[in-house]
Amino acid sequence: MLTAVRRELAGLATSVALVALAGCGTTGLPATPTPTPGRPGPAMVQIENSILARPHAGLQQADLVYEYLAEGGITRMTVIYFKPSGNQRIEPVRSARPVTIRLWHAYKGVIFFSGANTKVLQMIQQQQIPALTESSDGGAYFARDASRRAPHNLYTDGDRLAQGLNKYAPRVTYQLPSPGTPGASPAPAVANRIVFNQTNVHRVTYTYSAADGAYAYGTETGPLIDKNTGQPIKPVNVILIQVAHHDAGFTDVLGAPAVDFDLQGTGPADVFSKGHRYTATWDLTNAELPLKIVGADGKPMHLPSGLTWIHLVDPGTPITAS
Template structure:
């Protein structure tokens, strides 16, 4: 026997009302992050998926990329190489094999790159050109528990390395045999090394081969959500970053086909000399840090400890929050006091003096 159509209509109405009430409750609980003045750029609300444990006990995730890796490959201690970013040093070698690439000012509007190598330690090619170190570069490298690799340094940098007995390989003072000069380039833009030689140097110096490596927070695709946090994003397919007004512009353009950003410098793709491929990043973090000029040589102090405003670019969109270093670990992105998992893949961190709109260090568009 069929039910009367009147009762079926009542059931449908009740289901509809119940669904609307649940949607209304969910929207009421969502939190929107307000980072700056409202703009005319298209926005949308998304959900942040907290870090998840992998359900596959045999799968090992690399600590600085969140990508699947061999357990043996991720037990090795990280290596942080100070790489020359002057225009005469480009294209550099080996940057596309770094798990994390950090760019920060050195002197005279010229930046330094800190390349963190950990999970891709099968790379056997050249790395460089290698350049000098500064106290804040030491701080950045040590945040990954890395052995520091450089050629020279500021007086304050050497003082920290020697008095605090840091693990470092310096071409000038203690590890010259683990570097070489490329005669096809002019000094000082021609000093190179490799992971194989650096591993030999680490063993020779009797530095720890393994370390309690800090694990960055990454989302795991396909895992269930819980304690999700709502946040507002803007379209950001093209990013323009000026570390200083007189510095070369860095651009990131989103490649929707591959789900990552292609890096450009001075209007050209930033290419790795070893494989002739453009540098790419799944996550681009623009972080604000206090910069102070210390002397007539233009040496800087950069506060890479305290934290501050941050913009996270991924999937062609920008999210707004803050950066934080928990227990002295790597820079991570935070919203409403919660560390937010990055997307698995390579991360580029751009350290700028300000993220205020009037300073215009960082711009983006659809």
């Protein structure tokens, strides 16, 4: 995995050297270097959501979270930080899944994870995806939480993520929608409480607070707590995208069938923001650009700034909103 990263960086360095040599004239003076465009891609951290993984830490400070079925009814998250910083813990970090690869192509950052099935590791290596584990660079990006039981005790923090991005992140130029308010036409329905089953064992309840301008995340066992704040995790925007999943064709490290998602093209979406529900469409027709949420007017939706939480749910999943 790290070998693939080094190979990619070595190839890039060779290319840059060849460009510089080609630009040298008879005077022997090097050509003016071309500035690297764009900005570093984001940190993409794999976080588990089993009962043993709770309470989480560091999710409230994220920019974007994708939550999806992993196996056995348990969900996993790809937690995205566009400009990570600070020493607050982010945990527990766990393994990558096939959909992690799809999300990487959309956002092109650096994956921070504990490992993966052999097949997923091969995909990471073959596609030269920057991906860092506990053993990368002498353990620079992770540590173990002595208060938790392994394997649910691997953590990182914003400063460690930033260090990894500075060294390995691809440069990106895509633009994300600017903050705003969804269109009022058609008039959105009231949605102060949202209830749905993401899997057969994971029941999700969101309760809106006008004072917070956010939805408190509740689960089948109670509030989903971020121990850095001591409070329930409170996304400003909650989005459910309907997307089918299928057997990935191989098993995970425990022998369970691996899950992949048909996360391509377009599909129905429900957007919850500021106590209202909006009907929308998710759009990933270009797999190499971030997923778009398109409103009823056919234009990308502009949502209030703050943590946005995207749940991948089965097509036709019942949603109760009131």
